[in-house]
Amino acid sequence: MARTKGYPEALEKKLADTRLYEDERHPEFTKTVEKISMTIPHMCYQCGTCTASCPSAPRSSYRIRKFVRRALLGLEDEALTDPDLWLCTTCYSCTDRCPRDIAPTDVIMAMRNLAFKRDIIPVNFLKTVQAIYTSGHGVPNNDVNRAARKKLGLPADPPTTHRFPQYIKGIQYILDYFELKKNADRIVKEREG
Amino acid sequence: MREYAFFLGCIAPNRYPGAESASYKASEKLGIKLLDLEGASCCPAPGAFGSIDLNVFYAMAARNLVLAEQMKKDIALVCNGCYKSIWEVNHKLKHNKELRDGVNEVLKGIDMEFKGTIDVWHLAELLYDPAIVGVQKIRDSVKVPLTGTRIAVHYGCHLMKPRKERHFGTTEHPTWMEEMVAALGAEPVEYRNKMLCCGAGGGVRGYDLVHSLDITNEKLINLKEAKVDALTEICPFCQLQFDRGQIEIQEKFGVSYNLPVLHYCELLGLAQGMTPQELALDLHGISCEPFLQKVL
Numbered sequence: 001m002a003r004t005k006g007y008p009e010a011l012e013k014k015l016a017d018t019r020l021y022e023d024e025r026h027p028e029f030t031k032t033v034e035k036i037s038m039t040i041p042h043m044c045y046q047c048g049t050c051t052a053s054c055p056s057a058p059r060s061s062y063r064i065r066k067f068v069r070r071a072l073l074g075l076e077d078e079a080l081t082d083p084d085l086w087l088c089t090t091c092y093s094c095t096d097r098c099p100r101d102i103a104p105t106d107v108i109m110a111m112r113n114l115a116f117k118r119d120i121i122p123v124n125f126l127k128t129v130q131a132i133y134t135s136g137h138g139v140p141n142n143d144v145n146r147a148a149r150k151k152l153g154l155p156a157d158p159p160t161t162h163r164f165p166q167y168i169k170g171i172q173y174i175l176d177y178f179e180l181k182k183n184a185d186r187i188v189k190e191r192e193g
Numbered sequence: 194m195r196e197y198a199f200f201l202g203c204i205a206p207n208r209y210p211g212a213e214s215a216s217y218k219a220s221e222k223l224g225i226k227l228l229d230l231e232g233a234s235c236c237p238a239p240g241a242f243g244s245i246d247l248n249v250f251y252a253m254a255a256r257n258l259v260l261a262e263q264m265k266k267d268i269a270l271v272c273n274g275c276y277k278s279i280w281e282v283n284h285k286l287k288h289n290k291e292l293r294d295g296v297n298e299v300l301k302g303i304d305m306e307f308k309g310t311i312d313v314w315h316l317a318e319l320l321y322d323p324a325i326v327g328v329q330k331i332r333d334s335v336k337v338p339l340t341g342t343r344i345a346v347h348y349g350c351h352l353m354k355p356r357k358e359r360h361f362g363t364t365e366h367p368t369w370m371e372e373m374v375a376a377l378g379a380e381p382v383e384y385r386n387k388m389l390c391c392g393a394g395g396g397v398r399g400y401d402l403v404h405s406l407d408i409t410n411e412k413l414i415n416l417k418e419a420k421v422d423a424l425t426e427i428c429p430f431c432q433l434q435f436d437r438g439q440i441e442i443q444e445k446f447g448v449s450y451n452l453p454v455l456h457y458c459e460l461l462g463l464a465q466g467m468t469p470q471e472l473a474l475d476l477h478g479i480s481c482e483p484f485l486q487k488v489l
């Protein structure tokens with residue numbers, strides 16, 4: 001039969017071909033991703049339901065299924081240096097639909113955490129850290145808004161760290177504990193001078 | 194009167210104060226009193242902080258949770274992003290001892306300890322829950338019914354998804370928000386791909402604005418097709434993306450929709466008789482006038 005002609009030999013050959021990224025594989029990467037993400041990318045059977053559900057897929061080369069595959073194969077460099085890693089909106093549609101009960105969204109988050117350890121991170125993420133370190137807010141108050149609040153009968157500043165800045169110390173302690181501010185400042189400076 | 198510590202987040206108080214103001218007033222009419230949560234901060238932004246270092250994300254959210262634990266009050270909030278941080282970290286720390294111990298090791302330095310003594314709720318779920326408020330009471334509180342208007346709902350992502358970790362049922366085609374819209378006298382309108390994300394989350398709005406707006410634009414095209422008078426949501430970050438986003442879409446893609454975008458609390462306040470001034474609707478990027486003319 002035509003379909004199976006030469007089949008065993010072809011299969012043997014294919015199986016013997018270990019060129020496929022073997023030297024780029026880091027099995028410990030799979031384990032680290034699974035530990036941080038608390039999900040199970042090694043269960044993925046590549047059905048593609050995740051990519052089909054993804055709002056970022058139709059407008060970019062970002063393919064969530066590919067990242068889950070990279071997690072499974074331990075392709076650390078390929079995963080962490082791909083700029084598409086940052087196009088996930090964390091909408092969790094893939095997670096809700098994955099027939100293998102994997103949370104691809106959390107795989108992405110774990111990979112982003114690991115990328116940050118290598119200073120791979122878009123600066124807008126770090127600017128949010130800097131804003132919170134200073135004011136407690138990622139999106140702080142401003143004068144136009146203060147005036148509008150007063151007109152509504154609200155205090156000019158909300159009862160958050162804005163009105164009670166003594167609480168900012170605690171936030172700075174947490175961010176310093178993880179050396180996050182220091183690293184954010186350093187990376188932003190390297191990128192933007 | 195049920196009392197909750199009101200976790201404000203950033204965008205409601207600092208960009209759409211009318212949504213904050215309406216939350217106090219509208220919920221008070223329905224038996225919910227929202228108390229100041231002194232010293233709260235950004236939740237922290239789940240996209241930014243979760244991406245950088247989940248341990249920082251847990252510790253920062255835990256600090257906000259401890260403030261409410263000290264008040265001995267459950268938290269109520271009006272933002273899906275805040276829900277993701279505050280609800281989810283509360284849930285994770287309550288059920289994962291290793292995580293909790295790690296977080297408490299950090300919090301020790303600022304004399305705090307996460308104990309897991311409170312719960313976290315989105316105001317929308319409290320309003321919908323018949324044991325707390327319920328659709329009937331919402332209907333009874335309406336003074337200016339939004340009759341004759343067609344309103345679509347954007348549910349957003351982080352309240353209901355991931356479905357298995359939450360308690361809201363289907364995330365493919367929910368209709369509970371539509372019931373709450375109908376209670377205000379408006380006609381809730383379905384549209385194509387309703388559960389699609391607004392495009393702002395995960396740090397994408399900051400990382401690649403055009404990519405993020407392109408997702409928003411797809412939703413706006415679908416909403417236009419359904420001929421709606423307004424879009425309502427329960428997340429100030431989605432609100433920002435749809436409202437200010439329409440101006441950016443006009444600049445970048447040259448298309449305009451002029452679709453008014455209102456937080457459900459603003460809509461509820463309006464139906465209960467608050468004026469557009471009391472809701473600071475003039476701060477919105479897209480004018481709500483055409484919608485208001487149909488209502489008032």
Ligand code: SF4
Nearest residue numbers: 044046047048050098
């Ligand atoms: S939906 Fe699940 S099983 Fe299917 S490709 Fe994506 S991660 Fe793998």
Ligand code: SF4
Nearest residue numbers: 054088089091092094
């Ligand atoms: S969570 Fe991320 S990867 Fe999954 S569908 Fe949404 S944008 Fe795509």
